[in-house]
Amino acid sequence: xxxxxxxxxxxxxxRARRAAKVAAEFADRVDAxxxxxxxxMDALKAERLMGVMIRPELGGxxxxxxxxxxLCAILGQACASTAMTYAMHQxxxxxxxxxxxGSAWHEAFLKRICDEQLLIASATSEAGIGGxxxxxxxxxxxxxxxxxxxxxxxxxxxxxxxxxxxVTSRRNADAPHSDQIATLFLKEQYSLERTSVWDTLGMRxxxxxxxxxxxxxxxxxxxxxxxxxxxxxxxxxxxxxLWGALWxxxxxxxxxxxxxxxxxxxxxxxxxxxxxxxxxxxxxxxLQQVKANVxxxxxxxxxxxxxxxxxxxxxxxxxxxxxKVGTSQMILTIIxxxxxxxxIAAYKNGTPFSLGxxxxxxxxxxxxxxxxxxxxxxxxxxxxxxQDTSLLG
Numbered sequence: 287x288x289x290x291x292x293x294x295x296x297x298x299x300x301r302a303r304r305a306a307k308v309a310a311e312f313a314d315r316v317d318a319x320x321x322x323x324x325x326x327m328d329a330l331k332a333e334r335l336m337g338v339m340i341r342p343e344l345g346g347x348x349x350x351x352x353x354x355x356x357l358c359a360i361l362g363q364a365c366a367s368t369a370m371t372y373a374m375h376q377x378x379x380x381x382x383x384x385x386x387x388g389s390a391w392h393e394a395f396l397k398r399i400c401d402e403q404l405l406i407a408s409a410t411s412e413a414g415i416g417g418x419x420x421x422x423x424x425x426x427x428x429x430x431x432x433x434x435x436x437x438x439x440x441x442x443x444x445x446x447x448x449x450x451x452x453v454t455s456r457r458n459a460d461a462p463h464s465d466q467i468a469t470l471f472l473k474e475q476y477s478l479e480r481t482s483v484w485d486t487l488g489m490r491x492x493x494x495x496x497x498x499x500x501x502x503x504x505x506x507x508x509x510x511x512x513x514x515x516x517x518x519x520x521x522x523x524x525x526x527x528l529w530g531a532l533w534x535x536x537x538x539x540x541x542x543x544x545x546x547x548x549x550x551x552x553x554x555x556x557x558x559x560x561x562x563x564x565x566x567x568x569x570x571x572x573l574q575q576v577k578a579n580v581x582x583x584x585x586x587x588x589x590x591x592x593x594x595x596x597x598x599x600x601x602x603x604x605x606x607x608x609x610k611v612g613t614s615q616m617i618l619t620i621i622x623x624x625x626x627x628x629x630i631a632a633y634k635n636g637t638p639f640s641l642g643x644x645x646x647x648x649x650x651x652x653x654x655x656x657x658x659x660x661x662x663x664x665x666x667x668x669x670x671x672x673q674d675t676s677l678l679g
Contacts, residue, residue: 298338298349302357305329306364313365314635316491317643320484322447323491326361326368327405335372337400339379344393345400351380351524351591352584355531362535363542366647367491369532371405371444374492378406378452380524381468385511392509395450395470406470407448409499413438417656420517421463425456426508433469433505436498440482443494449473453499454513466513469503476501488646519597523587525655526610530580533651534573537617540644541566541573544624547631547639562627569623576616583609600671607664614651621645 296304309326316323330336339354340346354376361369379399386392398404410419424437435455445451450472457465482496509516544566551560586605590596621644625632631639 298335298347298353299356299360301333301335302330302360305333305335306360306368309361309368310364313367314643316365316367317488317646320486320490320493322444322493323365323368323371324447326365327371327447330361330368330372331403334400334403336375336403336405337379337396339376340383340396340400344397346383346396351527351587355527355580355584358528358531359535359538362532363539364535365491366532366536366643367489369535370489370492370529373528373532374408374443375406376528377521377524378408380520381452381509381516382406382470384520385516386509389506389510391504391506392470402449404449405444405447407442407445407451409437409439409442409445409451409453409497411439411441412454413440415463417659419454419521419655420466420514422454422456422466423463425459425461426467426469428458428505431505432502433508434502435469435471436500438481438496439499440496441484441494442478442497442499443492445478445495445497446480446493451476451499452509453501464514468509468513468516469501470507470509471501471503472507475503487649488643489650518603519594523597523602523606526606527580527583527587529651529654530576530583530609530613533613533617533648534576534580536644536648537573537576537620540621540624540641541569543632543639543641544569544627547628565623565627569620569627572616572620572623576613576620579609579612600667601674604664604667604671605674607660610655611657611660611664614654614657617648617651618645621648 305326308329309323312323312325337345338347338349341348358369358373361372382392382396411417412423414423415421424435427434435453437453437455442451450470452468452470454466454468456463457467477500479498480495481498484494548560548562548566583606590602596602621641625641628639631637632641634640635642
């Protein structure tokens, strides 16, 4: 089924702002009800933004990672659940677009994503591996040209709403836990038996329930590149960058609300500096640091793209890790500043200055791939890798 309507002549950012306007209208309801942000996602599909990273000959628009990150930041200012769903979808698109080149089946599916505006999820988490996506317990069962898999996935974000899911597993039953492959299964090829419900503090609309995943499909749907290569060169870096962008968007909207609060206070008392003005300036300074962190990472990623040596370098991994840790920590400080600026109006729900949803959504940032795990990996790399001290990259 094709999504009706021609590709808009508007820029990607303009189309994202139109979708974000719809998402913002329903953001509080999505959060309160813990439901999938279908209005925001439908708006993104109507704007034909699901496959924009895919190359034009397959129906995409060859959008850069920087452009995709900007869309995530725009959406983050409207509805974090919509932004996170879109970001996670684009993380999967990046893996498919760059690491399934030459595979006729996957390229045909990339065209379907553009034509039908499909939503792609992933299942990398698994019971028993402690959140380490570079290990799998489940193993692919290959029977001739048929691939079968069963996985106890502790989390599959928006799994019930996805049109397809990319699932990691061991290559076969004799393979070590780190010898992984990724396979794309279509909705009609798998079943989901829910094992846990996503009832959380924030990011409630991502509907990241746990499932027993069972699937059977042609073996040609296994991605041709090892998952180790996809994870190291694409998935981890893209995750940190797109998440950082949407987290920036959450903090940017919090700052905009607190700025409106200070402006309103200034109008009521002409000639006097409102009490929150200095704290607003401090929050603005911190937000600029977050933006600079994400922008620098995007520039480094764009420069390294296509260069396996650069993408596999320890210095690159350290830089991407630092973006994730630094951004996820600082947005909480910014939003707390904004809470203090707006006072009880930020603490209450239903005001123009309410920030409870922002604060709760932002608390997920340090936990999505635990900062402690990332810092542990970074510390190991820094034992053997010289710190880059150049301003030129």
